Amino acid sequence: MWQRQTPRGFVFAVKGSRYITHMLRLRNVRVALANFFASGLFELGDKLGPILWQFPATMKFDPELFDAFFRLLPKTTLKAAELALERDARLDGRECLQVDRSRRLRHAVEVRHESFVTPAFIRLLRKHRVACVVADTPEPWPLYEDVTSDFVYMRLHGSTELYNSRYSTEELARWARCMRAWSEGGQPEDARLVAPGDPPPDCARRDVYCYFDNTDKRHAPDNARQLMDMLGVPALQQAGTPAPVSRPRAS
Numbered sequence: 001m002w003q004r005q006t007p008r009g010f011v012f013a014v015k016g017s018r019y020i021t022h023m024l025r026l027r028n029v030r031v032a033l034a035n036f037f038a039s040g041l042f043e044l045g046d047k048l049g050p051i052l053w054q055f056p057a058t059m060k061f062d063p064e065l066f067d068a069f070f071r072l073l074p075k076t077t078l079k080a081a082e083l084a085l086e087r088d089a090r091l092d093g094r095e096c097l098q099v100d101r102s103r104r105l106r107h108a109v110e111v112r113h114e115s116f117v118t119p120a121f122i123r124l125l126r127k128h129r130v131a132c133v134v135a136d137t138p139e140p141w142p143l144y145e146d147v148t149s150d151f152v153y154m155r156l157h158g159s160t161e162l163y164n165s166r167y168s169t170e171e172l173a174r175w176a177r178c179m180r181a182w183s184e185g186g187q188p189e190d191a192r193l194v195a196p197g198d199p200p201p202d203c204a205r206r207d208v209y210c211y212f213d214n215t216d217k218r219h220a221p222d223n224a225r226q227l228m229d230m231l232g233v234p235a236l237q238q239a240g241t242p243a244p245v246s247r248p249r250a251s
Contacts, residue, residue: 003044011049013153013209014041021055026062026069031088033072038084038095042077050106050153050209052133057112057141061121070107070128078102108133108153112141119195122146126201134178138162145178145191147200151207152182156223158214166219169226176230179208 002012017036020029041048074080077099084097109125110133125132125148132148135141137157156175158165167175181188185203210227212220228235 003047006047011047012044013049013211014044014051016051016053021053021059025059026065029069030072030083031086034083034086035088035091037074037080038087038091038097040096042081042096042099045100046103048077048103048105050108050131050151052108052110052153052155054110054133055112059111060113061111061115061118063120063124066121067124067128070124070130073105073107073128073130075105075129076102077105080105106131106149106151108149110135110155114140114142117142117144117194119198122148122195122198125149126198129201138165143192144194145188146193146195146198147182147187147206150201150203151209152179154179154208154210156210156212156214158219163213164215164219166214167223172223172227172230175210176227179210179231182206183208 006012017032020026020032020036024032074083078101081097081099084095087095108131111121112135122132125146129149131151131153132144132146134143134145134152134154135157136143136155136159138160154175156167157163159167159171178188178191183206185205187200210224212224214220214223225235
């Protein structure tokens with residue numbers, strides 16, 4: 001239904017299962033991951049966008065554990081469908097296992113423990129082409145802008161008050177400048193980097209996904225519209241009409 005009700009060019013960002021990230025904490029997750037991909041994601045077709053894996057603030061960086069998880073993550077919908085065949089009985093009668101064709105899957109990781117502020121984590125993300133989420137929050141959660149894939153995933157939670165503060169014009173102007181640099185294959189001169197000596201993956205252009213999470217109905221919609229105006233991104237059109245192409249994605 002969502003696939004049909006949204007305009008052409010629209011994509012859904014999907015949040016990975018909390019059961020995998022917060023309860024199992026990445027241990028023995030193969031069946032849980034199969035259940036996740038069998039639960040209906042393929043119904044979105046070409047509107048299935050990046051998958052966000054968000055981890056609790058208490059979870060520390062374990063290189064072997066995260067490397068194993070990244071290896072398990074399917075990089076295409078076809079591989080995801082193969083993994084989904086390993087679902088367990090909890091999805092009997094409710095599974096979706098058919099894909100229209102093989103499409104690339106993108107994964108992004110949002111971490112909140114200071115142990116991830118190490119070049120080793122950045123190198124691991126680049127090895128697997130997983131995006132490091134640029135998450136703007138008040139302290140103590142880390143905010144870094146290392147590019148680790150051919151796309152950038154931003155979550156703007158509020159710079160002064162978590163889930164509640166409004167972004168100023170000056171703050172949005174910097175984010176707009178960052179997004180232009182990322183979308184053109186570069187990075188901002190003032191980028192906040194964990195691994196400043198390691199260059200980002202070479203890429204002529206990047207998709208940039210930006211999501212406002214600084215309240216649902218008050219600041220987020222206005223801030224999103226203001227940022228889109230700064231970037232020259234038109235509002236999404238009605239379902240069934242063509243959407244503009246070759247533009248940064250701000251959602």
